[in-house]
Amino acid sequence: MKDFVAFDFETANRARHSICSVGMVFVENGEIVDSIYQLIDPEEKFDHFNIRIHGIKPQDVIGAMTFDAF
DSSP states (O other): OOSEEEEEEEESSSSTTOEEEEEEEEEETTEEEEEEEEEOOOSSOOOHHHHHHHOOOGGGGTTOOOTTTO
16 A cells, blocks of 8 residues: 555544544555645533543634634
């Protein structure tokens, strides 16, 4: 497997659709060719448990695009 995209999502709470950040790494021929990291406004309430895990707070996503726009 030389060509692939690796995704990582963080969520604001336990709901899988509450994405508050996304990271992607693009690999071609076994080499990283690009990467993206983007904060996302989940339009959901943040849970303190999730904040402790990833450190993303509600104020961090103010003005960020929603996942649909991303």
